[in-house]
Amino acid sequence: MSTLLEVSGVTVSFDGFRAINNLSFQIGRAELRAVIGPNGAGKTTFMDIVTGKTRPDDGHILWGDKSISLVGMSEAKIVQAGIGRKFQKPTVFEDQSVQENLLMALRKNRSPLSVLFYRPNAADLARVAELAAEIGLDDALLRLSGELSHGQKQWLEIGMLLAQDPRLLLVDEPAAGMTPAEREKTTTILKEAAKTRAVVVVEHDMEFVRRLNCKVTVLHEGAVLAEGSLDHVTKNQDVIDVYLGR
Amino acid sequence: MNRSFIARNPSVLVFLSLLALFTLTVSVLAEGFGVGLISTSFVKTLGKTLCLCLIAVAMDLIWGYTGILSLGHFAFFGLGGYMIGMWLMYERTRQIVVTSLADGVLPPTPEEVEAAIGNQIFGVVGSSDFPLIWAFADSLTLQLALVVIVPGVLALVFGWLAFRSRVTGVYLSILTQAMTLGLSLYLFQNASGLRGNNGLSGLQNLPGITAPQSAVSLWFFWASALALGLGYLLVAWVVSGKFGSVIRGIRDNEARVRFLGYSVESYKLAVFTLTACISGIAGALYYPQAGIINPAEVAPIASIYLAVWVAIGGRGRLYGAVIGTAFVSLVSSWFTGGQAPDINLGFYTVKWVDWWLILLGLSFVLVTLYAPRGMSGLIDALPRRKGEDA
Ligand SMILES: Nc1ncnc2c1ncn2[C@@H]1O[C@H](COP(=O)(O)OP(=O)(O)OP(=O)(O)O)[C@@H](O)[C@H]1O
Numbered sequence: 001m002s003t004l005l006e007v008s009g010v011t012v013s014f015d016g017f018r019a020i021n022n023l024s025f026q027i028g029r030a031e032l033r034a035v036i037g038p039n040g041a042g043k044t045t046f047m048d049i050v051t052g053k054t055r056p057d058d059g060h061i062l063w064g065d066k067s068i069s070l071v072g073m074s075e076a077k078i079v080q081a082g083i084g085r086k087f088q089k090p091t092v093f094e095d096q097s098v099q100e101n102l103l104m105a106l107r108k109n110r111s112p113l114s115v116l117f118y119r120p121n122a123a124d125l126a127r128v129a130e131l132a133a134e135i136g137l138d139d140a141l142l143r144l145s146g147e148l149s150h151g152q153k154q155w156l157e158i159g160m161l162l163a164q165d166p167r168l169l170l171v172d173e174p175a176a177g178m179t180p181a182e183r184e185k186t187t188t189i190l191k192e193a194a195k196t197r198a199v200v201v202v203e204h205d206m207e208f209v210r211r212l213n214c215k216v217t218v219l220h221e222g223a224v225l226a227e228g229s230l231d232h233v234t235k236n237q238d239v240i241d242v243y244l245g246r
Numbered sequence: 247m248n249r250s251f252i253a254r255n256p257s258v259l260v261f262l263s264l265l266a267l268f269t270l271t272v273s274v275l276a277e278g279f280g281v282g283l284i285s286t287s288f289v290k291t292l293g294k295t296l297c298l299c300l301i302a303v304a305m306d307l308i309w310g311y312t313g314i315l316s317l318g319h320f321a322f323f324g325l326g327g328y329m330i331g332m333w334l335m336y337e338r339t340r341q342i343v344v345t346s347l348a349d350g351v352l353p354p355t356p357e358e359v360e361a362a363i364g365n366q367i368f369g370v371v372g373s374s375d376f377p378l379i380w381a382f383a384d385s386l387t388l389q390l391a392l393v394v395i396v397p398g399v400l401a402l403v404f405g406w407l408a409f410r411s412r413v414t415g416v417y418l419s420i421l422t423q424a425m426t427l428g429l430s431l432y433l434f435q436n437a438s439g440l441r442g443n444n445g446l447s448g449l450q451n452l453p454g455i456t457a458p459q460s461a462v463s464l465w466f467f468w469a470s471a472l473a474l475g476l477g478y479l480l481v482a483w484v485v486s487g488k489f490g491s492v493i494r495g496i497r498d499n500e501a502r503v504r505f506l507g508y509s510v511e512s513y514k515l516a517v518f519t520l521t522a523c524i525s526g527i528a529g530a531l532y533y534p535q536a537g538i539i540n541p542a543e544v545a546p547i548a549s550i551y552l553a554v555w556v557a558i559g560g561r562g563r564l565y566g567a568v569i570g571t572a573f574v575s576l577v578s579s580w581f582t583g584g585q586a587p588d589i590n591l592g593f594y595t596v597k598w599v600d601w602w603l604i605l606l607g608l609s610f611v612l613v614t615l616y617a618p619r620g621m622s623g624l625i626d627a628l629p630r631r632k633g634e635d636a
């Protein structure tokens with residue numbers, strides 16, 4: 001399987017503290033991957049680096065067919081290149097409707113001038129309705145997203161990611177604060193999304209990771225501790241010591 | 247700007263109708279046109295208020311919708327005023343000079359005319375040469391273009407430097423205050439080329455127009471109403487679609503918008519520049535009605551007042567900005583203009599000229615704390631009450 005994203009030898013320090021230490025990571029074109037690890041392992045920081053929020057001190061990040069380097073690209077350019085991200089805390093635009101949120105995310109020209117003259121056409125509205133159905137919000141299109149439940153906001157955010165039609169989806173703790181039923185639905189959405197694109201899911205909840213049923217990467221102190229199937233990594237003594245054993 | 251835009255935003259239609267009605271009423275009652283119930287000076291006050299409402303609409307776009315608390319938009323307003331003031335003063339002085347020199351034996355040479363105009367205009371600052379910035383002062387067309395270009399370019403350069411460095415929040419507000427302070431200090435200098443603290447005066451006299459002020463005041467009143475109407479329509483349209491979604495998103499969570507792939511800086515710069523241009527136009531209409539512009543107009547406090555008006559009216563709603571500005575600035579000129587009767591408490595006399603500011607400051611604090619939607623919050627409550635009655 002050819003790689004979509006290749007991170008190699010990346011290091012980041014905050015005031016001398018190495019949050020990411022010589023990290024290497026690869027993911028293929030249509031792959032679902034779970035990233036687990038103790039608090040402070042560097043999972044969120046890893047996403048910050050890939051999305052251009054944090055600049056690595058060292059290392060390479062290569063993207064796509066032409067293996068272009070993402071280091072030094074602006075956040076907006078990286079998104080436009082096809083990387084979408086969901087934050088740990090659900091962040092939707094609360095005083096706008098579900099439809100407005102999704103329309104904003106829809107893959108379209110994002111320059112101020114073209115956005116100024118943009119008016120949604122029937123196809124755009126149909127796509128938004130389709131996305132809303134995928135995330136179970138088809139009845140809530142015109143509701144303010146601030147009125148949604150916590151779980152629904154998480155889904156809306158995932159829907160906004162899908163609307164961008166990214167080739168790589170980075171999802172930080174999507175199931176945090178969800179009810180078991182909501183978790184199950186989230187699993188389905190993510191697995192469905194990973195059929196046509198790469199999806200990286202950071203999650204603490206082992207049950208959730210098991211249901212994702214995919215390859216797992218364990219991070220610890222900013223580096224990869226183990227990688228493989230969930231059963232494989234949970235048998236790894238190092239992983240048991242630093243993460244599972246606690 | 248098609249029909250469906252108006253149809254989707256009934257408040258715009260309501261506002262424009264009310265504005266038209268107001269303009270008509272004032273015209274009919276005015277001295278220069280109708281029955282004379284409204285004095286010329288009050289027509290000017292109302293016209294100036296419309297200009298303040300226009301800059302308030304711009305302020306609402308940059309602050310209420312985009313979340314950038316600019317405390318420098320009066321600098322753009324003042325610059326617009328200076329640009330039109332230069333032509334008004336130059337042209338009127340030229341006509342006076344030409345008339346007076348025509349009495350001489352020999353017809354004056356262009357150099358003599360130029361020198362005499364220079365003397366008239368710059369005598370107060372001990373000079374008679376035209377500074378370079380007056381190069382286009384003889385052309386109404388060019389000075390009108392500069393009304394938009396000068397504030398626009400200043401905003402573009404300032405905004406580019408500030409937004410690119412990701413200066414946000416209170417730091418950006420401070421930076422905009424520094425910009426307006428810098429501009430006003432520069433203008434105060436005699437060497438600024440704009441007559442230092444004398445400013446530009448006699449702006450109420452239109453060159454070559456012999457109509458009385460009672461008529462001229464109405465022309466400017468109408469022009470101000472038209473500018474406010476068009477400005478309101480433009481801004482309402484800008485915030486109505488996806489552009490409005492994006493800038494409100496920037497206001498609420500800038501990082502999130504960035505991770506949707508939007509270049510937040512470009513949007514901020516576009517809005518900052520657009521609002522600066524609108525402010526320039528508002529200023530260019532305001533100062534001919536005021537008759538004089540001087541550097542004190544650009545003082546940092548003016549831009550802070552603007553924020554107070556918009557906050558009291560209710561930001562994030564264009565009509566809120568208009569209501570707040572019209573109400574507060576009219577009440578303010580009543581209190582500070584000496585019309586409000588002082589209250590004698592026996593041991594202390596409440597002088598409104600002093601106490602008005604405290605009252606204003608207090609209402610600002612109260613509105614911020616207890617009514618973040620300002621006066622327009624009352625309007626928002628209306629339809630709901632009606633619905634309950636039904
Ligand atoms: N901007 C920053 N400045 C200083 N330290 C930081 C910064 N960002 C992250 N860190 C530190 O880097 C380490 C890795 O943090 P990170 O948020 O990536 O962990 P995580 O694996 O996502 O943890 P969690 O499971 O709690 O979300 C932590 O020790 C954190 O305190």
Ligand SMILES: [Mg+2]
Nearest residue numbers: 043044045088
């Ligand atoms: Mg994290």
